[in-house]
Amino acid sequence: MDGLKGMSVIEDLTCFLAHEADLLDQGKFDAWLELYEEDAIYWVPSSAEQTDMKGQVSIMLEDLPLLKLRVRRLSHPRAHAVTPKPATIHLIGNVTASEQDGLVVANSKLIMTQVRDNLETSLSGAVTHHLRRSVDGFKIKLKRVDLIQAGGVFSAISIPL
Amino acid sequence: MRKQIYTAPMSTTDEIDKLSGEDWMAAKAYTDPDIFKLEMEQIFRRAWIFIGHDSQVPNAGDFIRTRMGVDEILLVRQLDGSLRVLANNCTHRGTRLCAIAGGNTKSFVCPYHAWGFALDGVLTAVPDIGSYPGTFDIKDRSLHLTSAARVGSYRGFVFASKVAAGPSLSDFLGRMTEAIDNLIDRAPDGKIEIEGGHFSVRYPGNWKLHHENANDTVHPGYVHESSVTSARKTEGGVTRQDELVDRGQTKGMMASNGLTSKDWNAIELNGFPQGHSFMGGFYKSGLLAPQQSDPVTETYREALENTHGKEKTAKILGMDRFNNLVWPNLNVNAQFHQIRVVHPIAVNETIIEGYCFRLKGAPDEIFHRAVRFLGTLVSPASMIFSDDLEIFGRVQVGLESGSLERLDNRRGVATDQKTGDGLQSTTSSELPLRTQAKAWRKWMDSKV
Ligand code: FES
Ligand SMILES: [Fe+2]
Numbered sequence: 001m002d003g004l005k006g007m008s009v010i011e012d013l014t015c016f017l018a019h020e021a022d023l024l025d026q027g028k029f030d031a032w033l034e035l036y037e038e039d040a041i042y043w044v045p046s047s048a049e050q051t052d053m054k055g056q057v058s059i060m061l062e063d064l065p066l067l068k069l070r071v072r073r074l075s076h077p078r079a080h081a082v083t084p085k086p087a088t089i090h091l092i093g094n095v096t097a098s099e100q101d102g103l104v105v106a107n108s109k110l111i112m113t114q115v116r117d118n119l120e121t122s123l124s125g126a127v128t129h130h131l132r133r134s135v136d137g138f139k140i141k142l143k144r145v146d147l148i149q150a151g152g153v154f155s156a157i158s159i160p161l
Numbered sequence: 162m163r164k165q166i167y168t169a170p171m172s173t174t175d176e177i178d179k180l181s182g183e184d185w186m187a188a189k190a191y192t193d194p195d196i197f198k199l200e201m202e203q204i205f206r207r208a209w210i211f212i213g214h215d216s217q218v219p220n221a222g223d224f225i226r227t228r229m230g231v232d233e234i235l236l237v238r239q240l241d242g243s244l245r246v247l248a249n250n251c252t253h254r255g256t257r258l259c260a261i262a263g264g265n266t267k268s269f270v271c272p273y274h275a276w277g278f279a280l281d282g283v284l285t286a287v288p289d290i291g292s293y294p295g296t297f298d299i300k301d302r303s304l305h306l307t308s309a310a311r312v313g314s315y316r317g318f319v320f321a322s323k324v325a326a327g328p329s330l331s332d333f334l335g336r337m338t339e340a341i342d343n344l345i346d347r348a349p350d351g352k353i354e355i356e357g358g359h360f361s362v363r364y365p366g367n368w369k370l371h372h373e374n375a376n377d378t379v380h381p382g383y384v385h386e387s388s389v390t391s392a393r394k395t396e397g398g399v400t401r402q403d404e405l406v407d408r409g410q411t412k413g414m415m416a417s418n419g420l421t422s423k424d425w426n427a428i429e430l431n432g433f434p435q436g437h438s439f440m441g442g443f444y445k446s447g448l449l450a451p452q453q454s455d456p457v458t459e460t461y462r463e464a465l466e467n468t469h470g471k472e473k474t475a476k477i478l479g480m481d482r483f484n485n486l487v488w489p490n491l492n493v494n495a496q497f498h499q500i501r502v503v504h505p506i507a508v509n510e511t512i513i514e515g516y517c518f519r520l521k522g523a524p525d526e527i528f529h530r531a532v533r534f535l536g537t538l539v540s541p542a543s544m545i546f547s548d549d550l551e552i553f554g555r556v557q558v559g560l561e562s563g564s565l566e567r568l569d570n571r572r573g574v575a576t577d578q579k580t581g582d583g584l585q586s587t588t589s590s591e592l593p594l595r596t597q598a599k600a601w602r603k604w605m606d607s608k609v
Pocket of ligand 2: 380381384385549
């Protein structure tokens with residue numbers, strides 16, 4: 001794994017991750033999914049250092065077809081868990097990058113604050129993106145979010161991290 | 162000094178009759194902190210409360226920290242192989258003894274002044290014991306960790322009661338042992354183990370709302386409408402990746418909730434005097450559904466047939482029941498190798514825990530399918546469960562801020578049929594709610 005330290009790579013990645021965060025905050029979920037490769041995996045493990053996708057439960061383990069289902073549900077008029085719609089801020093930072101098997105690996109930190117029905121909640125975690133360079137920037141092959149709350153008690157989570 | 166000898170608060174039949182009847186529950190029973198306190202005393206101390214599974218504490222010294230109602234407890238495997246349920250607080254000044262989720266130990270040592278307790282709760286070490294007056298006797302039972310009066314296991318499912326008198330575990334469980342038997346029978350080696358992690362999900366509502374909802378066959382079409390329509394409308398939705406062990410199951414589960422009145426009237430409901438109930442299965446597709454056929458299922462079926470023979474195997478795999486609700490705090494999904502446990506936290510706060518089992522002797526992938534099912538259904542991010550949780554919260558807010566005095570449990574009351582000591586319905590009856598209310602009245606009455 002080679003560290004990618006060039007300022008421009010980090011800047012490009014920061015822009016990309018901020019763009020992804022912004023699409024989620026604006027509820028532009030279809031556009032959000034366009035950032036993903038056809039064979040992408042979106043993973044929120046249930047415990048820190050989880051390596052096993054099959055033998056260990058995950059908070060979310062979805063590929064593009066399942067993410068499409070999720071996104072469609074979010075915009076349904078009678079999706080009770082998101083009525084009223086939560087307002088969110090996905091704040092990303094501490095971006096570092098490396099290269100692995102021809103993919104750019106971006107590590108970042110995420111704080112997601114949500115307000116719904118006057119109730120404020122937050123989730124935080126370390127995020128890993130495996131990205132393929134494409135003509136128009138990057139495409140996500142794998143996104144993994146390790147929540148610091150993993151293993152503990154959660155309230156319902158509706159907006160993707 | 163030690164805790165006072167416990168005296169139960171009194172609740173007379175008259176008082177309880179003001180809170181619940183044959184087909185209704187008072188809103189107060191969901192919102193009044195005093196009634197919640199009474200429930201913790203009358204139900205969660207006295208009735209058989211599900212604590213955990215044998216496989217969580219296989220060896221001497223193994224323990225897990227969990228709850229019995231609002232009290233934190235330790236389930237501890239003793240040196241002789243038996244189990245004890247100990248209060249997780251020191252008898253010196255009440256400090257919480259153990260703050261980790263579980264592990265293996267020789268003793269429990271309090272972090273405050275290092276009083277040491279053996280695995281059975283007996284006080285064995287007191288630093289500077291010479292400073293205590295002569296009246297202080299380390300052997301005094303009142304200085305031992307409080308131990309649940311009765312711990313019982315039905316084939317590895319461990320229950321406890323803090324009082325010595327009451328129905329036997331087998332009388333309490335009644336026909337619900339069928340669900341536990343069926344789950345164990347599904348393992349070719351006859352053994353099951355909790356594995357694969359678990360979920361703890363909080364909702365802002367009363368603990369009773371979970372079991373009242375679980376066998377309610379009318380709600381799915383409405384509460385889960387958004388996932389039903391999305392699953393029906395989204396082309397694809399079928400996972401392509403092996404690591405996900407899904408292959409359309411999530412989509413199928415979401416779509417299955419789209420029950421019409423014809424469908425829900427075809428789901429059999431059974432309720433029992435102990436408060437338990439079960440409903441017929443309605444997930445007609447999916448990797449663990451009875452109709453499933455694929456190489457892994459075939460290998461698994463063959464392994465089961467080697468143990469039980471063809472006929473019994475068909476019976477075991479054909480038992481199509483979904484939620485088997487053991488009142489007050491356990492739900493067994495035998496077919497999907499799962500359980501859910503209800504932990505009341507406060508009158509308006511509840512934690513649900515979801516676990517799955519590995520069936521010993523079954524192919525690995527059968528376990529992976531159970532893991533996937535748990536994730537789809539009980540994850541805090543579940544596209545299905547999150548809508549149920551939302552509704553629990555709305556019922557709670559509605560009851561706390563509204564003018565409703567009674568919750569109505571009348572649906573299907575005229576069509577319930579008597580069977581054995583229970584009731585059966587093939588309409589969308591609120592029979593399970595009436596069953597639960599009846600058990601609630603019985604246990605809440607302190608004279609019973
Ligand atoms: S409080 Fe436990 S030893 Fe003092
Ligand atoms: Fe539901």
